[in-house]
Amino acid sequence: MSKTDKPLxxxxxxxxxxxxxxxxxxxxxxxxxxxxxxxxxxxxxxxxTWSEMTPCNAHLRDLAEKVKFGVYEAGGFPVEFPVLSPSExxxxxxxxxxxxxxxxxxxxxxxxxxxxxxxxMAGCDKTTPSLVMGAASCDLPAILVSGGPMLNGVxxxxxxxxGTAVFRWVEExxxxxxxxxxxxxxxxGHSRSAxxxxxxxxxxxxAAMVEALGLGLFQNAAIPAVDSRRKQLSQMAxxxxxxxxxxxxxxxxxxxxxAFENAIRxxxxxxxxxxxxxxxxxxxxxxxxxxxxDDWDRLGRDVPTIVDLMPSGRFLMEDFYYAGGLPxxxxxxxxxxxxxxxxxxxxxxxxxEQVRDAEVYDxxxxxxxxxxIREQGGIAVLRGNLAPRGAVLKPSAASxxxxxxxxxxxxxxxxEDYYKRINAADLDVDENSILVLQNCGPKGYPGMxxxxxxxxxxxxxxxxxxxxxxxxxxxxxxxxxxxxxxHVAPEAAEGGPLAFVRNGDWIDVDIEAxxxxxxxxxxxxxxxxxGFEPQLPPINSGYQRLYRSHVEQADLGCDFDFADExxxxxxxxxxx
Ligand code: FES
Numbered sequence: 001m002s003k004t005d006k007p008l009x010x011x012x013x014x015x016x017x018x019x020x021x022x023x024x025x026x027x028x029x030x031x032x033x034x035x036x037x038x039x040x041x042x043x044x045x046x047x048x049t050w051s052e053m054t055p056c057n058a059h060l061r062d063l064a065e066k067v068k069f070g071v072y073e074a075g076g077f078p079v080e081f082p083v084l085s086p087s088e089x090x091x092x093x094x095x096x097x098x099x100x101x102x103x104x105x106x107x108x109x110x111x112x113x114x115x116x117x118x119x120x121m122a123g124c125d126k127t128t129p130s131l132v133m134g135a136a137s138c139d140l141p142a143i144l145v146s147g148g149p150m151l152n153g154v155x156x157x158x159x160x161x162x163g164t165a166v167f168r169w170v171e172e173x174x175x176x177x178x179x180x181x182x183x184x185x186x187x188x189g190h191s192r193s194a195x196x197x198x199x200x201x202x203x204x205x206x207a208a209m210v211e212a213l214g215l216g217l218f219q220n221a222a223i224p225a226v227d228s229r230r231k232q233l234s235q236m237a238x239x240x241x242x243x244x245x246x247x248x249x250x251x252x253x254x255x256x257x258x259a260f261e262n263a264i265r266x267x268x269x270x271x272x273x274x275x276x277x278x279x280x281x282x283x284x285x286x287x288x289x290x291x292x293x294d295d296w297d298r299l300g301r302d303v304p305t306i307v308d309l310m311p312s313g314r315f316l317m318e319d320f321y322y323a324g325g326l327p328x329x330x331x332x333x334x335x336x337x338x339x340x341x342x343x344x345x346x347x348x349x350x351x352x353e354q355v356r357d358a359e360v361y362d363x364x365x366x367x368x369x370x371x372x373i374r375e376q377g378g379i380a381v382l383r384g385n386l387a388p389r390g391a392v393l394k395p396s397a398a399s400x401x402x403x404x405x406x407x408x409x410x411x412x413x414x415x416e417d418y419y420k421r422i423n424a425a426d427l428d429v430d431e432n433s434i435l436v437l438q439n440c441g442p443k444g445y446p447g448m449x450x451x452x453x454x455x456x457x458x459x460x461x462x463x464x465x466x467x468x469x470x471x472x473x474x475x476x477x478x479x480x481x482x483x484x485x486x487h488v489a490p491e492a493a494e495g496g497p498l499a500f501v502r503n504g505d506w507i508d509v510d511i512e513a514x515x516x517x518x519x520x521x522x523x524x525x526x527x528x529x530x531g532f533e534p535q536l537p538p539i540n541s542g543y544q545r546l547y548r549s550h551v552e553q554a555d556l557g558c559d560f561d562f563a564d565e566x567x568x569x570x571x572x573x574x575x576x
Pocket of ligand 1: 088197203
């Protein structure tokens with residue numbers, strides 16, 4: 001897979017005695033660089049999503065220093081550069097609106113800079129897919145270093161996961177059973193170190209996807225952010241990328257169809273986030289690998305969830321690492337013929353060489369294969385006249401008694417409509433109803449907010465109802481669960497059938513049969529769609545206009561329609 005006959009790309013900038021090479025070298029020398037860093041050694045970009053507005057990534061500058069040590073040790077020359085850092089906790093309306101913008105930033109930075117390989121530094125939910133998408137479009141050697149999860153949240157002796165106890169604390173504060181001082185103390189105990197959310201939410205899922213794809217080093221997903229071994233991993237990544245750059249091992253050598261299939265099965269075994277479906281499809285499309293919703297359903301269907309992590313389980317990422325981490329899970333898959341063992345990783349070793357000796361140290365956290373948390377860990381893809389291009393559901397987070405259900409629709413035309421009416425005394429809803437939320441998809445929101453796991457009506461909660469079927473074109477936070485059908489495509493704002501559901505319509509859901517049927521005739525649906533005008537919120541910026549005009553539907557990963565597969569990097573025009 002090496003292409004050592006090709007000259008290093010950075011030589012186009014730095015080689016020779018012409019005016020152009022002089023200028024490129026001279027300006028870099030204002031940082032104190034000696035002559036010999038331009039002698040032909042690989043120039044390694046460190047693409048960093050460090051930002052104090054993305055607290056999950058605020059330690060990535062420190063880790064980048066360790067990456068630089070590794071690059072120097074291996075004979076490369078590291079150059080760090082910043083890119084847009086969508087922040088899950090701080091960006092409004094949703095960080096997902098900015099994933100594609102960040103991916104464009106990464107792609108164009110890599111294209112325009114004189115680099116031969118890149119280390120991608122990410123952590124918070126959207127930073128990981130945006131970096132991999134951007135690098136995939138360029139197809140040069142790349143390694144991703146995740147920032148790692150925060151230490152376990154601990155509040156008054158109770159182990160709490162990121163976001164898992166927030167609703168309870170707010171309710172207790174409002175009810176007067178929790179003091180203001182305890183509330184503020186809970187905020188600090190809940191997020192007590194550098195790092196990303198420490199449940200198996202989207203950030204941890206995507207870090208696991210990176211490791212499963214072979215794009216990150218062994219144990220990339222689970223080493224806590226502040227554990228010294230995270231620094232070691234960063235330094236090792238710096239060493240590895242130089243070898244990849246020297247041997248021209250491009251990211252397309254790693255991100256193969258087999259690698260994606262491994263990642264999908266790993267997602268099932270860890271009970272990963274539904275957001276991974278969108279992100280992996282978007283990455284695959286950029287690298288030119290065919291990956292569909294049906295692959296998600298087929299490959300994960302018979303894989304049990306063996307990792308007992310919040311939000312649906314008991315433990316947290318720190319526990320997962322001490323129990324042996326992702327290599328244990330991958331070994332278990334490999335021993336059952338559910339892993340492409342020969343898939344190559346960024347170390348040059350195969351996946352199997354990396355994980356075959358992994359040992360489990362806590363069988364409560366990582367269960368035996370025949371003692372799983374959930375028998376069905378994958379992603380169910382439902383289709384029918386309500387979701388012609390598919391919708392997803394996480395069976396491991398759903399209630400078995402709702403797997404086959406017929407209920408009447410209670411429709412909300414927007415998330416604002418939902419907030420206004422969900423607790424109205426006269427809302428015609430009971431525990432058999434199906435809550436339907438429209439206009440929260442990629443174009444309708446825009447950005448496809450994480451609101452699909454709508455809270456239940458208060459009057460049903462008071463009756464002891466804990467789960468109902470919910471259907472929307474929205475996403476769901478990786479820290480949420482319930483019988484929640486998401487990512488309905490096409491979305492309501494695109495004129496999908498979801499837009500034409502009315503209160504009282506019967507809906508049939510059959511998760512085993514993978515069907516989602518609106519019991520309304522085609523003729524009636526056609527009548528309802530006459531004169532359809534999408535319900536769209538006002539556009540606030542030029543970027544939002546671009547987003548709404550070009551974002552793809554959920555089944556295609558919500559990337560831009562113009563951001564197709566990788567294009568060659570080799571030819572760069574010189575402007576001076
Ligand atoms: Fe950044 Fe959860 S908010 S990882």
